[in-house]
Amino acid sequence: MVKNSGGNKAKGFARKNQMKGSYALRASEDPAEIYAQAVKIMGGAICRVSDLKGLEMTCHIRGKFRGRGKRDNTIVPGTWLLVGLREWEKDAGEGKLLNCDLIEVYSDADKSRLKNSITNVDWSLFISNDTRTIGSNTTTDDNSNGIEFADDKTLEYKDLIDAHLAQNNSNKNTIIADFEEIDIDDI
Numbered sequence: 618m619v620k621n622s623g624g625n626k627a628k629g630f631a632r633k634n635q636m637k638g639s640y641a642l643r644a645s646e647d648p649a650e651i652y653a654q655a656v657k658i659m660g661g662a663i664c665r666v667s668d669l670k671g672l673e674m675t676c677h678i679r680g681k682f683r684g685r686g687k688r689d690n691t692i693v694p695g696t697w698l699l700v701g702l703r704e705w706e707k708d709a710g711e712g713k714l715l716n717c718d719l720i721e722v723y724s725d726a727d728k729s730r731l732k733n734s735i736t737n738v739d740w741s742l743f744i745s746n747d748t749r750t751i752g753s754n755t756t757t758d759d760n761s762n763g764i765e766f767a768d769d770k771t772l773e774y775k776d777l778i779d780a781h782l783a784q785n786n787s788n789k790n791t792i793i794a795d796f797e798e799i800d801i802d803d804i
Contacts, residue, residue, distance in 0.1 A: 642730050643721045649704055650720060652731075654743050655696040664692060666700060666717070669742060674715045676700055682719055690722040695747050697723040697731070 645652065653666035653676065662678040676698070682690045692698070699721035706716060723731060732740050767775070 642727060642734065643699060644731070644735060645699060647701075649702045650699060651702065651717075652738065652743070653698045653700045653717070654746060655692050655694050655698060657694060658692065665714075666698060667742075667746070668700075669738065669740075671742065672715075674700070674717045676717050676719055678719050682722060689724075692719075692722060697728055697743060697747075699723070 651668050653668045653674070655664050655676075656667050656673065657665040659665060659675075662680075662683060664676045664678060665673055666676040667673050678692065680686075682692070698719060700717040701720050703716045703718065708715075
């Protein structure tokens with residue numbers, strides 16, 4: 618076998634450490650394991666998550682999902698997670714959040730598999746809060762908040778283009794073009 622003597626950290630990115638492929642979907646097996654969605658990354662190994670009922674908790678990211686294991690388990694706001702509640706801790710006091718531990722990070726493909734295989738859970742809260750839409754071709758409008766950054770020349774140019782497109786659409790319905798038949802043998 619050839620020694621991987623590439624540049625910086627080349628051995629860390631060697632193919633021997635990658636385990637891509639299809640695997641069984643990890644689902645909740647215990648009442649203490651609940652589905653959650655990342656709300657905010659706090660830094661270090663802590664993030665804020667929200668469960669299916671809307672209850673926010675502090676999630677501790679285990680070492681398995683950090684370092685070399687972070688490559689395929691990136692957690693950003695909107696990521697679906699499986700977390701385990703800490704049953705040995707007392708209930709959090711007023712103003713404090715419950716603690717939980719990260720068990721599984723679901724990819725976009727896993728999200729659709731979860732929705733199809735586990736039907737007794739209402740996923741509507743996660744889908745509405747999801748920042749990365751799955752399989753939808755909807756585009757977000759930049760002017761959705763009513764603020765548009767443009768100067769007078771840009772706005773004038775935009776109005777001219779809109780007027781030209783409207784005129785072409787109205788003319789398209791009224792103009793009928795006469796086309797001659799082209800005989801391929803004549804060419």
